[in-house]
Structure formats: C-alpha cells, structure tokens
Amino acid sequence: MKLSQLTAYLESLAPLALQEDYDNSGLIVGQSNMEISQALISLDCTEAVVDEAIATGCQVIISHHPIVFKGLKKFNSKTYVERVVEKAIRNNVAIYAIHTNLDNIMTGVNARICETLGLTNTRILAPKQNLLKKLVTYVPVAQAEQVRKALFHAGAGHIGEYSESSFNVEGTGTFKGSENSNPYVGEPGIRHHEEEMRIETVYPANLESKIIMALVLAHPYEEVAYDLYNLTNQHQQIGSGMIGELEVPMDEAEFLGEVKAAMDCTVIRHTAFTGKRVKKVAVCGGSGGFLLKHAIAAGADVFITADYKYHEFFDAEGKIVIADIGHFESEQFTQQLLCEIIQEKFVNFAIRLTKVNTNPVKYFI
Ligand SMILES: [Zn+2]
Numbered sequence: 586m587k588l589s590q591l592t593a594y595l596e597s598l599a600p601l602a603l604q605e606d607y608d609n610s611g612l613i614v615g616q617s618n619m620e621i622s623q624a625l626i627s628l629d630c631t632e633a634v635v636d637e638a639i640a641t642g643c644q645v646i647i648s649h650h651p652i653v654f655k656g657l658k659k660f661n662s663k664t665y666v667e668r669v670v671e672k673a674i675r676n677n678v679a680i681y682a683i684h685t686n687l688d689n690i691m692t693g694v695n696a697r698i699c700e701t702l703g704l705t706n707t708r709i710l711a712p713k714q715n716l717l718k719k720l721v722t723y724v725p726v727a728q729a730e731q732v733r734k735a736l737f738h739a740g741a742g743h744i745g746e747y748s749e750s751s752f753n754v755e756g757t758g759t760f761k762g763s764e765n766s767n768p769y770v771g772e773p774g775i776r777h778h779e780e781e782m783r784i785e786t787v788y789p790a791n792l793e794s795k796i797i798m799a800l801v802l803a804h805p806y807e808e809v810a811y812d813l814y815n816l817t818n819q820h821q822q823i824g825s826g827m828i829g830e831l832e833v834p835m836d837e838a839e840f841l842g843e844v845k846a847a848m849d850c851t852v853i854r855h856t857a858f859t860g861k862r863v864k865k866v867a868v869c870g871g872s873g874g875f876l877l878k879h880a881i882a883a884g885a886d887v888f889i890t891a892d893y894k895y896h897e898f899f900d901a902e903g904k905i906v907i908a909d910i911g912h913f914e915s916e917q918f919t920q921q922l923l924c925e926i927i928q929e930k931f932v933n934f935a936i937r938l939t940k941v942n943t944n945p946v947k948y949f950i
Contacts, residue, residue, distance in 0.1 A: 586934065588645055588679055589617035591624065594930050595647075599686040599693060602791035603716075603823060608685045609651040614670060615679025621645050623935040626923045628916055629943035630680050632669050637941055638678045646673070647927070649694070649919045651682035683923070688825065689713070694870040695827040697922045698889070698915065701847050702866065704829025710867050711826055711879045712819035718793065721785045722800060722811040723758050725770065729782035735803035739796045741788035745821060751786040758810075769805045787816065826869035826876045826890075828883050834862040837887070837906055844889060844910060849917065851948040854893065854909040856901040863887050863906075870916040881905050891915045913944035 592612060604610040625643035627634045630652040638646050652669050662668045673680050687693040691709065699707045720741060724732045733751060736742065742750040758781040762768040771777030788796050793813070801809050831840070840863040841853055866887050867880035873890030874897050880888040881904050888905055891912040901907045924936050 586621060586931070587617070588612075588615060588619050588621050588681075591621065591645070591647075591927065591931070591934075592617060592681055595681075595683055595926070596686075598926065599683055599690050600789075600791050601686055603689045604684060604686040605689075607654070609654050610682045610684045610686050613651055613653050613680045613682055614673045615645065615677075615681070619644065619677070619679060621679070623937060624927065625937050625939055626920050626927075627939035627941065627943060628913065628920055630669060630682070631941065631943050632665060632672065633941045634939055634943065635669055635672045635676070635678060635680075637939060639672075639676050641937055643937055644677065645679040645681060647681050647683065647923055649682070649684055649687065649916060649923070651684055652680060687919070687923075688870060689823050691822045694916055694919050694922070695868055697918045698848075698868045698870055699827050699829045701918055702829075702844060702868070702889075703831065703847075704827075704866055704868075705832060707827050707829035709821060709824040709826070710828045710869070710883060711876055712821050712824040714817055714819050715815065716790055716820040716823055717787050717816045717818050718790045719785060719787050719814040719816055720796065720800070720811060721783060721814070722804070722809065723756075723781045723783055724804060725806075726755060726780050726782050728803075728805050729753065729784060732800065732803045733784060733786075735799040736784070736786055736788075736796060739788075739799035740792040741786045741796050743789075744787060751784055753785075754783050756781060756783055762807075767807055769807065789820075826867060826873055826879065828865060828867045828880070828885055830865055831863060834864040837861070837863055840866075840887060841906075841908060844908065848910050848914050850910045850914045851950065852911075854898075856898050856905075856907045857903070858906060859886070859903055861886055868915075870919070871912050877901075877905075877907065889915070911944075911946060913946065 601611050621644040623643045624645045625638045627648045629650050630648040737749045758779050761776040762773045766773045837858040863886045865885045867885035869876050869890045872892035889908045893909040
C-alpha cells in the first residue's frame with residue numbers, strides 16, 4: 586500500500602495537531618506516495634534500527650521519538666542524527682514519528698502504562714484547553730437534518746462517549762439577494778423571511794476545514810451563514826499524563842515491587858514513602874516532572890514517570906511518592922501498542938517489532 590494510507594490512519598487516531606510545540610511528529614524522511622509492504626516499529630530511530638530496516642526489507646520505520654527535533658544545517662555524518670537521516674535517505678527508508686500526539690490521547694502511551702499496572706477509572710491528568718470550538722449555523726427547517734448529518738459525519742458533535750450532540754432552536758431568518766444573486770428561496774431584490782433552524786455543535790479545532798467544507802456542501806443556500814466560536818473548555822479526552830486507581834489498595838513498597846516487575850525496570854528511584862496505602866496512581870511516560878502539581882492536586886498517592894533530577898525530587902514534600910522508573914522503561918510498551926494499532930486496521934500488512942534495545946541508559950549493578 587501507499588505510505589500515506591498508513592500515516593493517514595495513524596493521524597486519524599493521533600492527529601499531528603495534538604503534538605506539543607517542541608515536537609516533530611509526522612513524516613520526517615520519505616515520500617507519502619511511496620509503496621510499502623513492511624514497517625519496522627521502534628521507540629527510537631537509531632542507526633542500528635535503520636540497519637535493521639534495510640536488512641529486513643522494511644520500507645518505513647515508525648518510531649515514537651522523532652530522530653530530528655531541531656533544524657539540521659549540515660549533512661556530513663558527524664552526528665548520529667545526521668547519519669541516521671542520511672542512511673535512511675540513501676536506502677529509501679522512510680521515517681515516521683508518532684510522539685506527543687500519541688502521548689496526549691486517551692488510548693496512547695499513558696493508557697498502555699495504566700493498563701500494564703492494572704489501573705481502572707482512568708482519565709487524563711492534565712486535560713488541554715483551547716482544542717474545542719463551536720459552530721453555529723442557520724438552515725431552512727426542511728434541510729436541517731441533512732446538514733446535521735453532514736456535520737456529525739465530518740467529526741462534529743463528539744463529546745466523550747457521546748456523539749451526534751447538537752442544540753437546535755427554530756427562528757426566522759431574513760435576507761435580500763442582489764440582482765446577481767440566485768437564492769435558493771425567494772426572489773432577488775425582495776427581502777425574504779424563512780423559517781430556519783439554528784444548529785449549534787462543538788468540534789475539535791483540528792477538524793475545522795473538513796467540517797466547514799461538509800457544511801457548505803450540505804447547506805442549500807448560495808451564501809451559508811455560520812459563526813465559529815473559540816471555547817476555553819478543557820478537552821477531557823486530550824492532554825498530558827493519566828490518573829487511575831488500583832482495585833485493591835496496597836502498601837507503598839509492595840506497589841513499587843509490582844511496578845518494577847510489570848514495567849521490567851532494573852531500578853526505581855523514588856522519594857520517601859509517606860506511610861499511606863496506595864490507591865490513586867498518576868502516570869506519565871517519559872519526562873513527566875511538569876505534571877507533579879497536577880498529580881498532587883488530583884490526590885495521587887504515587888506519581889510514576891521518568892527523567893527526574895535531584896532537586897526536583899524535593900518537590901514531593903511528603904505529599905506523594907515520586908517514582909522515576911526510567912524513560913525507556915516507562916515507554917517501552919508503546920512499541921507493542923503501535924503494532925497492535927496498525928495490525929488491527931491493516932490485517933495483512935507486515936509489522937516487525939525492532940530487535941534493537943535502543944535504551945541509551947545502562948545500569949551498572
Ligand atoms: Zn519519550
């Protein structure tokens with residue numbers, strides 16, 4: 586199939602618009618119209634992973650972390666980033682990254698950590714704002730349903746577990762077309778009164794152009810009247826980190842023992858135990874230190890993340906146990922998650938999980 590079929594599917598689940606500003610998710614190397622028959626999945630796209638793709642005949646590497654974060658100015662194989670990009674280009678291997686856009690969705694990196702730890706009642710720890718917008722449009726009553734349907738089909742009206750959400754009220758619209766107009770109802774040059782439905786519905790901001798296109802195509806008027814509103818509501822299904830609960834509360838040491846086994850950690854660096862039993866657990870794959878305040882405010886007993894520095898551990902202040910399980914360890918199951926996501930949609934497409942352990946951190950025990 587074409588690479589674009591795979592990337593369009595991945596982006597329908599984890600839209601690129603949901604990535605953080607510093608990120609570089611998306612197609613980094615390669616052309617979207619190239620033919621692919623096999624993909625290699627990895628957490629990092631290192632030189633060894635590119636070698637593996639070449640050796641196994643994979644035309645694309647899907648990695649969680651982007652190999653390129655910042656602009657590259659020279660291509661002379663002096664850094665590992667340049668060597669990876671150069672080698673991939675020379676060998677027609679595409680590189681695609683699905684990073685913070687996969688972190689920020691309800692079924693992404695953090696959901697997989699929650700699942701691995703057996704957490705239930707999970708929700709986003711720090712939901713994002715300004716991702717939702719509202720559309721208001723005015724449609725002749727007889728055509729209201731066709732417009733509603735088109736808007737819902739394009740992705741409007743989804744709120745959590747609810748779809749096809751809208752608010753509707755009838756009223757009278759007026760308009761007078763110019764001599765050059767071709768009104769759907771009424772006569773040019775004469776003010777017309779029409780019974781219309783005012784339809785309101787919310788939509789994710791990243792789908793705006795698709796939704797407006799659907800509205801204009803389904804609406805009978807020559808000039809479609811609509812208003813777009815910015816909403817400051819939080820989007821409960823999009824954001825950083827997750828929080829969930831253990832079915833049976835347990836002792837802190839016992840819980841960290843379970844985490845160590847489940848997440849296959851060599852070591853866990855953590856702050857002093859508080860003496861409370863662990864019920865609520867906040868998680869964030871990778872560098873999640875910025876979420877500590879959210880974890881404490883949400884009443885988490887333990888915060889599982891990675892990349893903690895010495896001074897940052899003091900911020901626990903006896904309110905919570907910070908558990909740094911290692912960046913690679915926290916995100917390693919993302920590889921399986923990606924395999925499952927792709928396999929579910931493209932049943933006959935070959936997926937290969939990398940055999941390279943890309944963790945740059947080694948433990949001397
Ligand atoms: Zn990461």
